[in-house]
Amino acid sequence: MRRATGHAPGRINLIGEHTDYNDGLVMPIALRLGVTVEAISGHDKTVRLTTDAAVEPREADYDIGAERRDGTWVDRARGVTAILSRDGAAVRGFDAQITSDLPLGAGLGSSAAFAIALLRAISKLFDLPIDDAATARIAHAAENEFAGARSGMLDQLASVYGRSSDALLIDMRDHGTQVIPLPPTIELAVIDSGTRHEHATGGYNQRRAECEEACLHLGVATLRDIDERPLDDIVERLPAPLDRRVRHVVTENARVRRAVKAVRSGDDAALGAILSASHRSLSDDYGVSTPELDQLVVLATDAGALGARMVGGGFGGSIIALARRGEGPGVAARVLERYGGTGKIVAIVP
Ligand code: GLA
Numbered sequence: 294m295r296r297a298t299g300h301a302p303g304r305i306n307l308i309g310e311h312t313d314y315n316d317g318l319v320m321p322i323a324l325r326l327g328v329t330v331e332a333i334s335g336h337d338k339t340v341r342l343t344t345d346a347a348v349e350p351r352e353a354d355y356d357i358g359a360e361r362r363d364g365t366w367v368d369r370a371r372g373v374t375a376i377l378s379r380d381g382a383a384v385r386g387f388d389a390q391i392t393s394d395l396p397l398g399a400g401l402g403s404s405a406a407f408a409i410a411l412l413r414a415i416s417k418l419f420d421l422p423i424d425d426a427a428t429a430r431i432a433h434a435a436e437n438e439f440a441g442a443r444s445g446m447l448d449q450l451a452s453v454y455g456r457s458s459d460a461l462l463i464d465m466r467d468h469g470t471q472v473i474p475l476p477p478t479i480e481l482a483v484i485d486s487g488t489r490h491e492h493a494t495g496g497y498n499q500r501r502a503e504c505e506e507a508c509l510h511l512g513v514a515t516l517r518d519i520d521e522r523p524l525d526d527i528v529e530r531l532p533a534p535l536d537r538r539v540r541h542v543v544t545e546n547a548r549v550r551r552a553v554k555a556v557r558s559g560d561d562a563a564l565g566a567i568l569s570a571s572h573r574s575l576s577d578d579y580g581v582s583t584p585e586l587d588q589l590v591v592l593a594t595d596a597g598a599l600g601a602r603m604v605g606g607g608f609g610g611s612i613i614a615l616a617r618r619g620e621g622p623g624v625a626a627r628v629l630e631r632y633g634g635t636g637k638i639v640a641i642v643p
C-alpha cells in the first residue's frame with residue numbers, strides 16, 4: 294500500500310477569454326487556492342472517491358476499465374483513468390480523498406485543477422512518467438474526450454505552468470509562454486457571483502461550434518488566421534450571430550496585445566479600460582455573460598475599480614476587478630454590500 298498527494302491551483306485570466314480554442318492569446322494567473330487529492334493504492338480495479346466539497350455525490354466508486362459517464366464531477370476522474378489506460382499506463386485501483394479551497398464551478402478552473410491534482414497523485418502512486426506537458430494534455434483529453442466539455446487548454450496550462458504573482462502570456466498556437474510580471478501598483482479582486490451554469494450542456498460547446506462554422510465560411514483553419522485582415526471586411530461576410538462571435542475573438546486577441554503593453558509600461562488606467570472593454574465584448578458580442586456578472590462589473594467600476602470583467606467560460610461564475618494596490622478589499626466589500634446574498638470575495642491577487 295502506498296500513499297501520495299497531488300495538488301493543483303485554480304486560475305484567473307487577466308485577459309484573453311474564449312480565445313484559447315481559437316488558437317489565440319491568453320494571460321492567466323494561478324490562484325493560491327486549489328484542489329488537493331490524497332490517494333492510497335489498492336489491490337483491485339476499484340477507484341473510491343470521497344470529497345469534502347459541497348457537490349453531489351460526496352462519495353463514488355467505479356472500476357478501471359468500466360468507466361461510464363454519468364454527468365457528475367466523477368466523470369473528470371473516470372476520464373483521467375480511462376485516458377491513462379488507453380495510453381497504456383499501468384493504473385490500478387485506489388482510494389482518494391479530495392479537498393478544495395477553490396470554489397467549484399465559479400469559472401476559476403476547478404475542473405482542470407481536480408484532474409491535474411488527481412493525475413499528480415496517481416502518477417506518484419504508480420510511478421508513471423508523466424511530465425507537466427503530458428499532465429495538461431491528459432487532463433484536457435479527460436475533459437474533452439470523456440466528460441464531453443469541448444474546452445480549450447487554458448485552464449490546464451494555467452494550472453500546470455501558471456504563477457501566482459505574474460501573468461503568463463500563452464500563445465495557444467504553439468503553447469509558447471512568456472512571463473509578464475504584474476506592476477506593484479495594482480491588484481485584482483476576484484468576486485464569485487454565486488450563480489452557476491453547467492458548461493458541458495450549456496452554451497460553451499455552442500460557442501465553439503459557432504467559431505468552427507465561421508472558419509468554414511471564411512475558409513481558414515482557425516480564427517487566429519484572420520488576425521491581420523481588416524475586421525470590417527470579414528464581419529460583413531458572416532451571417533448573424535457568427536459576425537459578432539468572430540468580432541469578439543479577433544478584438545480580444547488585440548486586447549491581449551494591448552494589455553501586455555499596458556502592464557509593461559505600468560499604465561494601470563489603460564489596463565483597466567481594456568478589461569472593461571473585454572467584458573462588453575464578451576457580453577454584447579460573444580453572449581456568455583449573465584445579468585449578475587454584468588451587474589457585478591458595473592458595481593465594481595462604481596466602487597472605484599479601474600476596470601472589471603467576467604472571467605472564465607461565463608454563464609455564471611466570477612468577475613475580476615482591477616484595483617490600485619491595497620484598494621482591492623475595499624472595492625470588493627463595497628461591491629458585495631450592493632450585490633447582496635450570493636456574492637463572495639474569493640481572493641485578492643497577487
Ligand atoms: C473555460 C474553458 C477554457 C476557456 C475559458 C474561456 O474556462 O475551460 O478552455 O475556453 O472557458 O476563456
